Amino acid sequence: MTSHAAHFPLTLPIRILLLGSGELGKELTISLQRLGCHVIACDTYRNAPAMSVAAQSAVIDMTDADAVTTLINETQPDLIVPEVEKLAVEALTQAAQDGIRVAPSATIVQLTFDRQGIRTLATNKASVPTSTFAFADSLESLREAAKAIGFPCFVKPTMSSSGHGQSRVTTAEELEAAWDEACAGARANTGRVIVEGQIDFDYEITLLTVRHLENGKIQTSFCAPIGHRQENGDYVESWQPQPMSPLALERAKEIAGRVIDALAEESQHEDYPVLGIFGVELFIKGDDVFFSELSPRPHDTGLVTLASQSQSEFDLHARAILGLPIDTTLLSPAASAPLKAQADVTNPRYRGIEAALVDPCALVRIFGKPHAHPGRRMAVAAARAQDITSARRAAQAAIAAIEIESA
Numbered sequence: 001m002t003s004h005a006a007h008f009p010l011t012l013p014i015r016i017l018l019l020g021s022g023e024l025g026k027e028l029t030i031s032l033q034r035l036g037c038h039v040i041a042c043d044t045y046r047n048a049p050a051m052s053v054a055a056q057s058a059v060i061d062m063t064d065a066d067a068v069t070t071l072i073n074e075t076q077p078d079l080i081v082p083e084v085e086k087l088a089v090e091a092l093t094q095a096a097q098d099g100i101r102v103a104p105s106a107t108i109v110q111l112t113f114d115r116q117g118i119r120t121l122a123t124n125k126a127s128v129p130t131s132t133f134a135f136a137d138s139l140e141s142l143r144e145a146a147k148a149i150g151f152p153c154f155v156k157p158t159m160s161s162s163g164h165g166q167s168r169v170t171t172a173e174e175l176e177a178a179w180d181e182a183c184a185g186a187r188a189n190t191g192r193v194i195v196e197g198q199i200d201f202d203y204e205i206t207l208l209t210v211r212h213l214e215n216g217k218i219q220t221s222f223c224a225p226i227g228h229r230q231e232n233g234d235y236v237e238s239w240q241p242q243p244m245s246p247l248a249l250e251r252a253k254e255i256a257g258r259v260i261d262a263l264a265e266e267s268q269h270e271d272y273p274v275l276g277i278f279g280v281e282l283f284i285k286g287d288d289v290f291f292s293e294l295s296p297r298p299h300d301t302g303l304v305t306l307a308s309q310s311q312s313e314f315d316l317h318a319r320a321i322l323g324l325p326i327d328t329t330l331l332s333p334a335a336s337a338p339l340k341a342q343a344d345v346t347n348p349r350y351r352g353i354e355a356a357l358v359d360p361c362a363l364v365r366i367f368g369k370p371h372a373h374p375g376r377r378m379a380v381a382a383a384r385a386q387d388i389t390s391a392r393r394a395a396q397a398a399i400a401a402i403e404i405e406s407a
Contacts, residue, residue, distance in 0.1 A: 007272060008213055008323030012036045017075055019062055020083030021050030023367040023377065024298045024314070027306070028083065029054050031318035040075050043084075047370040050083075065091040072100065081321065082109050083297055085159060089113050096270050103321040104211070104276040105267035108296045112263075115158040115194045118294055126262040128255045128291045131283070132197035139179045145195040146175055154196045155179065156233075157186035166233040168198075199290055201283035203227055205242050206301045208313055209256045209278045210328060211264070212320040218273055220257050223309065223316075224330040225249065227388070228301040234375075237395065238301035239335040239388040240308045244284065251289040256280040259294060277302075277317040300377075301336075307363055307382035308334035332384040335391035337399040339379040341372035347407035348372045355401040356381060362398040372404055 013036035018025055021041040026049035029039045033053070041054035044062055051057035056075070060067040062084070068091035072080070080095060080102045089110045096106035111117040116135055122128050132149050135158070136142035146153055146169065155178040157165040165185020167178035182193045208223035227242030228235050244252070256278070264274040279299025281292040302313035310329045311319070319326045341348070347370060356364050362383040372378055379402060383394035 008216075010322055012322070013038055014078040014322075015040065015076065017072065017077035017080045018042060018050060018054070018083055019068070019080065019087055021048035021054070021057070022083070023049050023303075023365070023369075023380070024300065025050035025083040026053060026367065027303075027312070027314040027365075028081070028298060028317060031312070031314040035318060035322060035324070037318075037322075040077065042071060045370075047368075049367045049369060052368050062087050064088055065094075068092075069094065079103055079321065081297075085113055087113065099271065101272045102270075104274045104278075104296050105264075105270050105272070107267040107270060108263045108274065111266060112294055112296050113159060115156065115293070116192065118259075119194065121262055121266070122259050122291050122294075125265075126255075126258040126291075128258055129289070130291045131199045134195050135192055136195060137192045139176060142175055142179055142193060142195065143172065146172065149195055149197045152198045154198065155182055156194050156196065157182045158192050158194055159186055164233070199283050199285065201285045201290070203242065204230075204281065204283050204292070205244070205252065206238070206299050207252050207256045207280045207282060208299065208302055208305070208316070208328075209253075209260055209280050210316050210320050210326055211260060211275050211278070212316075212326050213273070213275065213323045214325070218275070220260065221326065221328050222253050222256070223302075223305065223313070223328045225252065226301050226304060235301050235338070236340075237335060237337045237392060238304045239333070239392050240304050241330060241333065241388070243388075245287055247287045248284055248289055251287065252282050252284070255282065255289055255291050259291060263294075263296075275320045275323065277313055277320060279313075300338075303338075303365075303380050304334050304336040304382055306365065307336070307361075307384050308332055333386065333388045333391050334382055334384045335388060335395040336380055336382040337392075337395040338377045339381070339399050339402055339404070341374060341376045341378050341404055343372070343374060343404075345372040345404055345406045346370070348378065349405045349407050350379065350402055351405060352401040352403050356398040359383060359394050359398060361385060362394055364398065364402070378404060
């Protein structure tokens with residue numbers, strides 16, 4: 001892969017097509033534009049968060065391959081950066097074949113778009129430990145898979161994010177409802193679900209793993225582990241660093257590196273190096289580490305890095321995909337907590353921000369979404385402190401001070 005280093009360093013600015021313009025895309029756009037890039041923010045609805053800060057914007061059905069291809073042809077980007085899972089992957093594959101770079105690669109987007117692809121690669125090619133799992137394409141095969149794996153287990157769509165469509169199943173009688181929930185919550189209708197055995201883990205982490213260039217050679221660097229708490233598969237708080245034994249941390253880095261290296265090997269036919277940040281989710285039990293999932297982009301739990309690191313996960317992704325130097329230094333323990341809407345609100349307004357910012361070590365990011373609906377993330381607070389317990393308390397206090405009002 002080092003032969004690709006001749007493509008770098010890039011001459012900036014370049015045109016970047018961002019596919020997905022939510023809160024993570026907004027912060028990434030800011031990081032890219034600080035480096036002079038011309039960002040074209042695309043999403044399925046108007047006034048998505050990244051559109052307020054991008055140079056251009058477009059609204060299309062991103063699952064329509066023809067629409068994505070037309071947009072690529074119209075905008076002529078130097079680089080395509082996917083920021084969501086719900087995409088017409090075939091359009092990215094064609095773009096890569098036409099010589100347009102996709103970060104981290106079109107192949108990786110395709111493999112991680114579907115839980116079946118990444119879980120199979122992690123098990124068969126990277127040979128890393130995971131929970132027991134099976135795939136089912138009907139209610140009948142789901143019953144057979146769940147019986148083989150045992151209860152309790154989790155039923156998830158093969159294509160989804162943020163916990164959508166996920167169910168914890170404790171008895172066979174719950175499987176039909178779980179099947180319906182998975183089909184309804186899928187990002188794309190594959191007609192297939194994954195059944196995962198439950199691991200009695202002590203805690204779970206996100207290990208932000210950065211594949212970048214250093215002196216013309218590809219290197220892999222790691223941020224301090226991020227601990228997080230989820231409800232219904234969606235994060236409700238995160239903190240950094242998560243305390244871990246040296247052996248567990250070493251194993252976590254090894255597993256993350258092996259999975260990403262396996263993904264990079266699958267991308268060798270593409271004409272550019274695999275660069276960027278990967279959010280690798282892992283279960284930890286004692287010193288044992290199990291691979292769970294992977295996102296080839298900034299991770300929602302990584303919003304804590306806005307407060308904790310010298311370069312946030314968005315800065316790291318921007319720098320890595322552009323072939324620029326990175327720094328994963330942790331400056332301070334920190335925590336984050338999102339604000340989730342409780343009701344449907346159009347053009348929401350926010351009060352309590354003054355109270356949220358009384359702590360000088362706290363920050364608030366209002367995402368700027370034009371509509372709120374129950375459970376939707378609308379803002380985040382992050383706070384630095386001397387230790388993660390104090391940081392979690394400060395982040396929770398800051399976000400609790402903010403309320404959403406109807407305009």
